[in-house]
Amino acid sequence: MPTSTRSERRxxxxxxxxxxxxxxxxLVVLVTTLGTTDFDDKDVLLDPAHLAGLPWYTGxxxxxxxxxxxxxxxxxxxxxxxxxxxxxxxxxxxxxxxAALGTLLALDDLLLLxxxxxxxxxGVSKTMVLAVYAVLGLAWxxxxxxxxxxxxxxxxGAAGVAMGGSIVIDQLFASASWSLVAEDGAKFMGxxxxxxxxxxxxxxxxxxxxxxxxxxxxxxxxxxxxxxxEELVEN
Numbered sequence: 001m002p003t004s005t006r007s008e009r010r011x012x013x014x015x016x017x018x019x020x021x022x023x024x025x026x027l028v029v030l031v032t033t034l035g036t037t038d039f040d041d042k043d044v045l046l047d048p049a050h051l052a053g054l055p056w057y058t059g060x061x062x063x064x065x066x067x068x069x070x071x072x073x074x075x076x077x078x079x080x081x082x083x084x085x086x087x088x089x090x091x092x093x094x095x096x097x098x099a100a101l102g103t104l105l106a107l108d109d110l111l112l113l114x115x116x117x118x119x120x121x122x123g124v125s126k127t128m129v130l131a132v133y134a135v136l137g138l139a140w141x142x143x144x145x146x147x148x149x150x151x152x153x154x155x156x157g158a159a160g161v162a163m164g165g166s167i168v169i170d171q172l173f174a175s176a177s178w179s180l181v182a183e184d185g186a187k188f189m190g191x192x193x194x195x196x197x198x199x200x201x202x203x204x205x206x207x208x209x210x211x212x213x214x215x216x217x218x219x220x221x222x223x224x225x226x227x228x229x230e231e232l233v234e235n
Contacts, residue, residue, distance in 0.1 A: 061188055062109065068191040069106030072198040073099045079202035086209030094144040095205075098198065101140055105133070130167055151204065155197035162190030 049058040080095035114129040166187035
């Protein structure tokens with residue numbers, strides 16, 4: 001067998017290693033979830049609206065919100081990697097923290113951590129959990145203020161105002177007939193602003209890093225990565 005063929009096959013197998021890790025983790029989740037619960041497997045595997053016989057649009061705004069959180073977290077994580085590639089550790093640190101915070105908020109929105117899971121598991125109130133989230137968000141913003149001020153911070157401010165308004169409505173006007181629409185509407189607008197901020201920040205940082213590294217002498221591997229980033233940003 002030619003040496004080149006062996007090398008190519010070895011490279012193909014190496015390319016599958018991340019998939020093996022992800023699939024292994026997925027199997028652990030499936031076995032743990034389906035093997036230890038007392039519920040019907042359908043309750044875990046199938047869509048809630050389908051199980052309940054509800055219309056397809058049930059929970060549409062909530063689902064779009066989860067997608068918004070996820071988009072922001074992925075964009076922040078990707079931009080963090082690019083920032084480190086460009087020798088910007090502070091920007092990378094700021095974005096990694098944002099990705100972690102965004103992932104927490106996405107999971108909260110998806111699994112109702114603040115209103116169902118944490119209160120039942122730890123006996124804490126919904127208000128307490130929301131307060132912790134607010135403190136985490138403020139701590140992140142204050143500790144990274146120098147990096148934030150270099151970005152399109154107005155979008156981030158809009159996200160904070162909208163989400164803060166949602167919390168205020170939930171805490172002070174929960175009994176009002178208009179509270180549900182106002183609370184969830186403000187939250188959804190906040191998620192959209194948050195996702196927009198990190199999508200644009202990721203693009204801005206990627207473009208800046210590519211421009212800087214193009215001016216330096218980089219190796220073939222880095223040049224290939226830069227070409228891929230540049231193509232991604234332009235599209």
